[in-house]
Amino acid sequence: MEPVVSLNSLATECSSLSPTAPIWQDVLAQAMTGELIAAMNYASLSEICDDPEEIADALEHAQIERGHAARFAAEGRRIGVDVPNNVEAKHWKRLREAFMRCIAEHDFIGCLIVQEIMLESFAVASYARVGKVAPGSLGKTFAAIAAEEEEHVDHAMAILRAERALDAQRFDDKVYRLHLDVMTTLAKMLAKECKDGHCEVCHGNCVKPSLFDISLSAAELRGASLQQYLKTLDMLGLPGEVTLTWVTQLPV
């Protein structure tokens, strides 16, 4: 599949390749693919919104996510690598399909739960960790995008809290159904080793064992992501003992 963002349209500022550039290339490829999935999800969301303001919001979010993807591509060029993307890669495709099932059911709340609670928890936490260790401009970009994604979550939280206030049990049951679908896939993506074969995003072998070379680890990214997810569910008001059980039952 063609990259959704054309790399040729971006300004070029290449530096010499460092030994860790191939690792950053894969990290950026995962991030960029995630942003493009998010952009596609928001674009799809705009099609089921009735309120013109909601439609505008969804389209604006889609545009912001595309902008994030472009910034990741630009960071790749700065360190002398092309940043590929593959929204058809098996895990990302499954996540997109889960979102599209909510779209098919015109389930606006379900869409917000998948995108804002589950996928964005993963993005916010992992970008923040990468932002702490990535050098220079690359680190600043990851940290800045993590902060922007967190603002998205704040916007959705108010809507979701209001929805939960109407019928907490029904809301929690919905979150659990989506958790089983989406978080199981995310947990497999975040596992310390890719047990189901190549993820179809990394350009060569799996990047996870190499993350130690850039002061990261797959375990750290998984831990931070699941922690962010649990904290987000806490903020929504779901019982902590219930969400703890959900998370401990995820595959590793």
Place this chain on the structure above:
Amino acid sequence: MGDSVASVTDVDFALVGHQESWRAAADVIAHLRGPEHTPLPDDEIKDILPWIPPRTVCHVEVRSIAGARARGLYIDSFIPPDRLEAVHVRENIARVRGAAACAIKAGAKIVSLGGFSSILIEGNFDQLPEKHDTVFTTGNSLTVGFIVQGIRKMCALEGRNLRRSTLLIVGATGDVGSGCARCLAPIVRRVLLSARNVERLRKLAAELEAHGTQVEIATDLQQFSAEADIVICAASLGSPSLLLGRVAPHAIVCDAGYPKNLSPGAEMPGAKVFFGGLGQITGGLSFAPDFHGILNRHPFPDVVHGCLLEGMALALEDRFEPFSQGRGFITQERVEEIEAIAARHGIYLAPLYNADGPVENGLDCQAEMIGRMSARDKDQVELTAADFCGAS
């Protein structure tokens, strides 16, 4: 036993704790995963647990022999068992603070802080979340009570005379250690106090000496001039690493640490070791989900650490007050007061045991013992085994 707890709307108490070993943590995670999921490998547990934010693990209900019942929560701070050393204190305070916030959010009327969690109100009370109606207790007064009861019981079982004993307290300047010193100093021949901070040792020694106790202090256990025949280990150690070295043959040793103080490799031939500070609930204890034997890993049913039992006893008594706070304020009078409250609700000294199992040869005598003890003159020291073991 093991009844399910109805959905909890009123939260009388919250118990804040953490697991003392990776084995214990693994059992909690395995229980949460349920039998349909394979247990996680140890390396995955060590990777995942440190990221879990403090939160409720289960609901708890405790019942009194007097008919009262109290409902609460067990909140785990998820302090990793290998990060209990002082170097992690800031991170651990943040975790306990998070657990305290969970208890406040749940509307708990009283919170007992177990194990390392008590650091929050022993010296960091200002770190608690502000603006709430929840009160906090370290639970250390009842822990001291059960340690002292255990020592007296063991002495009776072994036919020892406390008045002729030399008592060593390791971790003597801590809240539990100093409380034990105040309770036992008047009834032993001599007290040896050991801790890391020599200034605090001197202060405690002066306090005890003012009441006529013969006291020796040392930061190094090898410096004492005499051998102890009764030892209380109450130090805040990150792992069981204490080697006592020189103690009298057949010494009575109470390991009251959480995690345990004594190194598994400690060689003390002839010593009578038991785990101290534990109480047993006789009116009934339920968890939902059922964590019996997982959160309270003891060879006897419904045994719980004294620090956590203090909050439960106060809740059963409908006394929501910060019974134990700060460090170094535990007195014999306060210990007797909380012991009496606990006993009124059927919370007694647990049967004594150690890593090898029960130390009482199967004698199940604690309830009768405490009943008689409460009725006796508290100043009477020379109890016999018959006082403790239902020799009727």
